[in-house]
Amino acid sequence: MQQKTEFRIDIEGIINIIRRRGVRSVGLQLPAGLMRQxxxxxxxxxxxxxxxVIIAGKGCYGSCDIDTELLGMVDLLFHFGHSGSDRENLxxxxxxxTLDVSPAIExxxxxxxxxxxxxxxxxxxxxxxxxxKTILERAKKEIMIRMGSGDGINYPGQVLGCNASAVDPRCDEVLFIGTGLFHPGGIALICKKKVVAADPYTERVEVIDPESLIRRRWAILAGAIDADVFGVILSAKSGQYNKELADKILKAAADHKIEAHLILLDEVTEDALINLGMDVYINTACPRLVDDMEQVTLLNPDEFKKLLDLRER
Amino acid sequence: MQQKTEFRIDIEGIINIIRRRGVRSVGLQLPAGLMRQxxxxxxxxxxxxxxxVIIAGKGCYGSCDIDTELLGMVDLLFHFGHSGSDRENLxxxxxxxTLDVSPAIExxxxxxxxxxxxxxxxxxxxxxxxxxKTILERAKKEIMIRMGSGDGINYPGQVLGCNASAVDPRCDEVLFIGTGLFHPGGIALICKKKVVAADPYTERVEVIDPESLIRRRWAILAGAIDADVFGVILSAKSGQYNKELADKILKAAADHKIEAHLILLDEVTEDALINLGMDVYINTACPRLVDDMEQVTLLNPDEFKKLLDLRER
Known part of the structure; x- marks a missing residue:
């Protein structure tokens, strides 16, 4: 069965923890890519x-996204596929x-x-x-693998969608090993470096140019300059809730006589934002959500600050 | 503005409640059709x-679907568009x-x-x-408008997606006034009567034949007869959580040596079920969800019982 060989999950280790602790019920939370396990x-x-055993059926996007409802229902919740700091019942x-990354890197x-x-x-x-590292050094490259910092960062070279602190700013460019454009796009925007993304599954390589991403964000910002009604998004997700930041944004809006409304959302989807019917949204949840939107304008807090500056002029 | 004239919402009444109670924060929860209000x-x-004020950004499907997270964040939550029993902070x-239903009824x-x-x-x-009533009596029909029973049923003739108890079983057929096929489909299935659905917005009429709906459900049931892995869905929604029923289904599955897994879900979507990768799902959440599925098999508890009977033979 292919699914069994693509991932290495230490089920015996899990069983041992359950036995040792003598818990009477457990929950399992898995991200979409692992759900079928x-x-x-x-x-x-x-x-x-x-x-x-209760399986959390809804999607999960990182250690910032613990199913707190399930956590409250079981003696012990196992959260798979992300690194984080264990708690008493988590x-x-x-x-x-188990896929060899070598061909993608070549x-x-x-x-x-x-x-x-x-x-x-x-x-x-x-x-x-x-x-x-071995493959790249053979190709005469100087390799930088740095320990980043922040919640959920446990290893040198590890990045999250919202955390590229493992990228040494002295590098010329970044090689990202992994699937999708979510992570390399974030790295390019955060570090303003060229990112080469090598996908071990497809063995395809994609080059991400930070300039074009930055230009796109500026174009979106410019399009929001005359907006009337703003929605400030507060996340219901365990590690993305930031009421203080949302309140700061609401205050800045009030100071600028901008109509703004606070919105509580768990999953921040384009459909939900369209349905709310506001002109522009400011996002205090996962900073990478802005890239998922095509039909609505979603800005990160620093972009909203820039927008206020532009409107002042 | 069209939206303002289509609905009558007593905002002054809301303001009065806020003033009288002296609450310091409120939440608003609206179903999709009212979200823009x-x-x-x-x-x-x-x-x-x-x-x-905090607006609940996620969809909401009835008085069974209170945003408990938002409820915990504010002094008072207003839930719009559904009837239910008020609680201390709800x-x-x-x-x-405000739309005249007469043309649709004609x-x-x-x-x-x-x-x-x-x-x-x-x-x-x-x-x-x-x-x-006036229009139909003019057309020489005998009209039955009965008070139903159950949570959220407050008026004679009122139905919910899951509650058609206002339909008098002695009637020949049912006239449903409203939008969409969600309610009339439910009525046809529950009451096994022909339902004529008149939509006041489009003024269109749709006739729902219970036989074809019942046949469809039997076909789905027959398709599930040899399934191996069952997922039992437990709802995280305030008024749809039914652990006792889920446990009963799990026990019945175990008694029949059927592999079954308990799944916690808030929004029961087809995508979520596909991603979970099981063969058949048993639904203990809203009984009307089964009609939303095209690519996965979702059965209600009574259908699962029938399935066990079929497998016994």
Missing amino acids: GRLISKEIQNQCNIP IFVEVRS SAIEYLEGDKIAVVTTIQHIDQLDRA | GRLISKEIQNQCNIP IFVEVRS SAIEYLEGDKIAVVTTIQHIDQLDRA
């Missing part, structure tokens, strides 16, 4: 421990991809123009950074 | 009472449509074949049932 893990726990279970070499390359990846490929 | 109501409250605000007459017609509608048109 849920029933295999649930079955093992039911078979070996004979205790009830355990983070890291998951490693393909990436021809796109790397600079000498000093910061190499970063997400938690599931983190144990293959040494392999990446 | 949120900012108008929020603005009035901010202007007249000068207290913070007030249900009914909303009436159009419906030619589709009514029987003599005894049960007339039902949703809360927003409830005050126009007398008008409907």
